[in-house]
Amino acid sequence: MVLQLQNLKESNEFLNILFENITSALFILDKDARIKNMNESFSHLFKKGENQVVGNLCGNVIGCEFAVEANSLCGETSYCKKCMLRSDILQTMSEKVPTYKRKLSRDFYSDTQKVTKHFLYSTRHITYYGDEYILVIVDDHTELENSRNKLQEQNETLRILNDQKSKFLGIAAHDLRNPIGAIKSFSDILLESSSEISDDEKMEFLELIKESSQFSLNLINELLDISKIELGKLNLDKKQSNIQEIIAKTIKINKIFAKKKNIEIKFIVSTAISPISLDRNKIEQVLHNLLSNAIKYSNPNTVISLSIIEKESNIHISVKDQGVGIPDKELKKLFSAFGTTSAKTTANESSTGLGLTIAKKIVNKHGGEIMARSKLGEGSEFLFTLPVD
Structure with a gap:
């Protein structure tokens, strides 16, 4: 017992x-x-x-x-x-x-x-x-479930990136076909029939070759920029800078292109502007895009106004044109990759449809916002902000 x-x-x-x-x-x-x-x-x-x-x-x-x-x-x-x-x-x-x-x-x-x-x-x-x-x-199973959810999110991100890559490649191939085809055609003519072509025609062909080459180069550069951004490799080299000097330099360069259409670019500064920390090259890229677009979509003999003001701890920069304008319902397309609208350039200038996407990413990376206002037939205004340190 x-x-x-x-x-x-x-x-x-x-x-x-x-x-x-x-x-x-x-x-x-x-x-x-x-x-x-x-x-x-x-x-x-x-x-x-x-x-x-x-x-x-x-x-x-x-x-x-x-x-x-x-x-x-x-x-x-x-x-x-x-x-x-x-x-x-x-x-x-x-x-x-x-x-x-x-x-x-x-x-x-x-x-x-x-x-x-x-x-x-x-x-x-x-x-x-x-x-x-x-x-x-x-x-x-919390840790396992979280890992599974994270893996699903990563797979979805990869799927989206893969879809974007396929879309980019398709559009790039489509958009590059015409300019590269034009380069080949005009080059063939110059090589095979040079003696039969007048000097004026040669210069015209060379100008077309140059324009087609420049468009192709711009598209490739912007595709590379987009790829870096989507992979999270948009790194900023921020330094204390005078934004007014950057704007003045950008206007000086774009005045060369504006002069061809007899377009005046006005720079309006209404208040004293504080120096701010930014990546100079990237902000110049944003300004070049907004100004070049304003020139492309403006009628000859008009005015483009670029204004800057400091308020509420932000620098507000506006680029306003008197161009063709954009239909209200199409504004939301502007900042998406390859976003196109029904608005046509006034001198048959080319556009890749990527510039505004890149501009938005750069401005957002700086902690700012970018937006657009427009009225069909009355022009457009693009505004972006940069935070004061």
Whole structure:
């Protein structure tokens, strides 16, 4: 008899050791869904000791968001009737029907911090000395689920980038076909029939070759810029700079192109402007794009106004033309890659459709915003901001 009691005691100790060392969180509930016992893994998962657990309702112990936020007991919130875990526990108690690895994704409170957890839980009905209990086994899959979600997000990002790459290649091939074809055709004519062509025609052909080459080069450069931006490689070399000097330099360069259409560029400064930290080359790129677009879409003998003002800790820069304008419903296309509108350049100038996309990325990277206003037939205004340090 003494030997049997010793064996029973040792068996219970062995079972307790197993119970405490199982990596799944185990807890035992009575018919009222109050926790009667739990293992060490449960304490680790829900960050609560035995004195905070035993005798308390399941939902309150595990930090169910609905019980915590309603400051109510488990079973008394408006959500409890829809709670899958509670429903399975009650069904297992009443019908002795087990639940096997049911997935539960929900927000829980750990101390005062709200976190999303992903569990797999199983329930089993047990009877001990005439009393009925439910054994609940919980496996934490939060880290695995987060990794899976992150992988799905990465795959979706790669899919989008791959679609963009295919779109870029398709559009680039389409847009490069004509200028490269023109270069080849005019080069062939000059090489094969040079003696039969007048000097004026030769100069015309060379000018067309130059324009086609420049368009192709611009498109390739902008495609490279877009690729760097999409890969997160838009790095800024920011230095304290005088934005007025940068604008004046950009205007000086673009006046050469404006002169061909007898367009005047006015620079308006209404307040003193503070030096700001920026990447000079990148901001020049933005200004060149806005001014060159204004020239392309302006009628001859008109005025382009470039104004700058400092207010509310930001530098506001505006480029306003008296050109053809853009239909209101097409404005949202302007800053998307290869976004095109029905607006036509006034002297058949070429455009890649990438410049404004790049400008937006550069301005946003500086912490600013860019936008457009336009009215068909009355011109357009492009505005962007740069934060003062």
